[in-house]
Amino acid sequence: MFSYLFMPIIIVVFTGLLVLLYDVLAVNVRKEHLLFISLAGLIISTLYSAILWGLPFSFMKGMLVSDNFSIIFSVFFLLSSAFILLISYTYLNDNNLNVGEYYALVLFATAGMMFMASTFNLIVLYLGLELLTLPLAILICFKKGRDFSHEASLKFFILSVFSSAFFLFGIAFMFGAAGTINIAQVAGDFSTHAVISLPYLLISAGLLILGLGFKISSVPFHIWTPDVYHGAPTPVTAFLSAGAKVAGFAALIRIFFYLFPGIHLSLTEVFIVLSVITMTLGNIVAIAQRNIKRMLAYSSIAHSGYVLMVLTVFTPASISSAIFYLMVYVIANLGAFGIVLALRQKDREYIDIMHFSGLAWKRPLLAGFMAIFMLSLAGVPPTAGFMGKFYLFSVTVKNGFTGLVIAGLINSVLAAYYYLRIVYLMYMKEEKENVPVTLFPSLGVSLFILGIAAIYFGIFPSPIISLFKTTLFH
Amino acid sequence: MTDIPILSIIVFLPLLGAVCVSFIPGQNKPFIKLVAFLFSFITFLLSVSLFFLFNPSVGTFQFMEFVPWISSIGANYSIGIDGISLFLLMLTTFLTSIAILYSFRSIGSKVKEFMIFMLFLNTTMLGVFVSLDMLLFYLFWEAMLIPMYFLIGIWGGERRVYATMKFFLYTMFGSVLMLAAILYIYFMHQKATGISTFDLQSLLAYSTAYLPFKTRLFLFLGFAIAFAIKVPLFPFHTWLPDAYTEAPIPGNLLLAGILVKMGVYGFLRFAIPFFPEVSRDFFYPIGILAVIGIIYGALIAYVQKDMKKLIAYSSFSQVGFIMLGIFSFTDTGMTGGVLQMINHGLSISALFLLVGMLYDRTGKRGINDFGGLSGSMPVFSAFLLITILSSIGLPGLNGFVGEFLILLGVFKVNIALTAIASTGIILSAIYMLWMFQKVSYVTPADREVKKLPDLSLREILILVPIILMMFWLGLYPKPFLSRIEPSVKNLITVTAPGHFVAPVASQFLSDKKIPEKTFLKSLPGK
Secondary structure, X not given: OHHHHHHHHHHHHHHHHHHHXXXXXXOOXXXXXXXXXXXXXXXXXHHHHHHOOOOOEEEOOOOEEEOHHHHHHHHHHHHHHHHHHHHHHHXXXXXXXXXXXXXXXXXXXXXXXXXHHOOOEHHHHHHHHHHHHHHHXXXXXXXXXXXXXXXXXXXXXXXXXXXXXXXXXXXXXXXXXXXXXXXXXXXXXXXXXXXXXXXXXXXXXXXXXXXXXXXXXXXXXXXXXXXXXXXXXXXXXXHHHHHHHHHHHHHHHHHHHHHHHXXXXXXXXXXXXXXXXXXXXXXXXXXXXXXXXXXXXXXXHHHHHHHHHHOOOOOHHHHHHHHHHHHHHHHHHHHHHHHHHHOEEOOEEOOEHHHHOOHHHHOHHHHHHHHHHHHHHHOOOOOHHHHHHHHHHHHHHXXXXXXXXXXXXXXXXXXXXXXXXXXXXXXXXXXOOOOOXXXXXXXXXXXXXXXHHHHHHHHOOHHHHHHHHHOOOO | OOOOOHHHHHHHHHHHHHHHHHXXXXXXXXXXXXXXXXXXXXXXXXXXXXXXXXXXXOOOOEEEEEEEEEHHHOEEEEEEEOHHHHHHHHHHHHHHHHHHHHHHHHOOOOHHHHHHHHXXXXXXXXXXXXXOEHHHHHHHHHHOHHHHHHHHHHHOXXXXXXXXXXXXXXXXXXXXXXXXXXXXXXXXXXXXXXXXXXXXXXXXHHHHHHOOXXXXXXXXXXXXXXXXXXXXXXXXXXXXXXXXXXXXXXXXXXXXXXXXXXXHHHXXXXXXXXXXXXXXXXXXXXXXXXXXXXXHHHHHHHOOOEXXXXXXXXXXXXXXXXXXXXXXXXXXHHHHHHHHHHHHHHHHHHHHHHHHHHHHHHOOOXXXXXXXXXXXXXXXXXXXXXXXXXXXXXXXXXXXXHHHHHHHHHHHHOHHHHHHHHHHHHHHHHHHHHHHHHHHOOOOOOHHHHHOOOOOHHHHXXXXXXXXXXXXXXXXXXXXXXXXXXXXXXXXXXXXOOOOOOOOHHHHHOOOOOOHHHHHHOOOOO
């Protein structure tokens, strides 16, 4: 039973090791084999997770659990990592980065994210967080010899350690207050009136929010985001914006869903303030960006703000809408970064937004997909982004925060401006500089799948929403 | 009625056309044009068949279709039309065909993309008019912005990017307020009845009977601002001159002919039935704004030197009449308002087309650039005269019937407003006839103008159906009125004070769940 429960994570870790070994030991290393092995590992792990659906398990008092919540997120992480590997393949080749370590680090980070989603124990969650952070810090400076890459990596590493320290401190307070670091048990003890020191618990909650706020780049813990997104190699930026951020949310939801109702204590105001300043600052600053990676960085900050809207009240509906929103956000964001990856020649990238000028008349299909991703991020129907926002806002109204929704809606109008600017550049501006396009099969296929998904979930969200809604935390 | 989902076919046929067009290679322009036109024309023919299949004696929805869509939140694919949407539907398909036919010559570059956006726009516009589910309605309403954004932004005039951004953000701002209002009603309804639904009728019955007045006021404003921006009602009109001036002519046709009607339609279908008392209270604010719009638009139109701008402002001015008629809450006024939507759609598109035809020949649109066209372009002048007369409401042509009914309706409510609004007609006669005189009779400064070729067969074919419709509506509007009136009467009944009595209001107020049956008894016809 033990291994049965562990299997998806074990598969991912072993695939990482296998890739490393293969790269070192095999006589004729074919680079595409690295990709195939990693993909195979991710897909097998996905299938294995799917088998565990509906069979809740808990190992060693919740040190490791497998419930539908963890499975949804695990599948989420596995698939987004698979897309990351697919869209980065030729980029790695062109930059002489196509080595086993890249794949291994991505896989290890994925395992870390899966740990974060599948535990009740804060120490295990912390281990998962570190297992995610360390590979990421290496990945960010994977492209050697660029100063701002190194700067980005160092910045990320130091701030990560800093925020991890807060997180650990929060765990310590939790232990001091409740005598346990198992959040389910804390909540249970509290409801049975066991002795728990409430002030310490509050301090603990604050510190945990602080630690995780860094991961989800919520304002005011967002300062690292633009620089790191800019400095990291583009596939790694995509990985940060998709996987790492969602893992932060998974942990946040896991901790506070169990803690909030249990301790009869509401941190609602905290989340309202975080949500409003996060989305407003993200959107306003994004308008001023001229670099597409920085623009997407600020946009990703803003999207964290939207998700925080529903986390003001932790109901199953809130959580399912948050997961759905994260899903459509990741689809569109991975797609957008995929397009950024396509605008390049060998190791030279074209990341100024002006480089998108006239793309539509040169590569209509590529620009069409970019337009879909931008409109989806802006939340215009019939794209998935609209359904995500709609569901999110409707749950927030249901939770009783109509004012928050109005703030969110006005923000989405603000955001429409800078997303539409990319569309405008692509369709309504003449091409100034001859920007080369490097499209390779694995990127093309990924973009195609993501583009179709971005429309499909906008028109037929019903099955996936009911999946999230009906089976959460069972 | 029939087993064929004819409404769905009409709505999605243009989308199918867009998909088909996207598979044709871009170099094959004639074929692209042909395919696009055929799709829009077949859609038009199908919508004409609705006119005959429609049962004029019933005021409620017909051709209803229902398919569950997002069951977990109670949104359904639920569509149907009544007498009001029937004609807007027909106007949409008609004007889209005309616009596509017109664009054969005027759109030279990027034809394929143009046709794709036109057909996509057509589907979203039709979707707005048939939706009976709030979420579905909002989806179409917002989706419509995308193709319009591209149409203005790619094929528009010099300041097109500014105009299209302004149009998009302005409209989106209004829409999100409406979204907030929709969500609020949805959850109030869900909280009270335990049923989650976006169904128009259920939400309507609930909100009219059970929401507190103050809440209704805010919700009405949420809807009203969204629709007032679209109409546009003074002072929300500032996007209009930019968008109208910069849009390509086919875009103008759909902007002025149909998008504007969506705002009015929104009032008729949502804002008024949802909040009848509030709407009645808003007769004066909206009536006064409408009258300001009429006079202000007419005065600005009067000083324009650019014909397109003149028409843009005259359109803004005339929309005031429609709003006035609808908010009079009399069946004559409202019927006139609905009829005037069609009239305005016809005359304003004809005017834009005529200006576009001059622009195609000379690349100019200034009133002073032309003159003496009655000599060089007699057919053109004749068409222009008929259109102008229709637009200023000459008896015998369509504009008269609508304006007359509106003024008759408003007269019963308030004489002063009627009187001021009527001066708008005089003003419109002044600036329109002045423009006509200038363009057709005064000797031109530029000799080239005298040699302009008259309308081609294609151009005549574009204009003749519109002109014929103007005469038909002007001389024998009965087939139209007989279909509009029952729906309007139904609307007035529904919005009459105390129509939705609240037998179980106390239970609602105490936030208790009540069984579905008790609630449904309070709905009409159940």
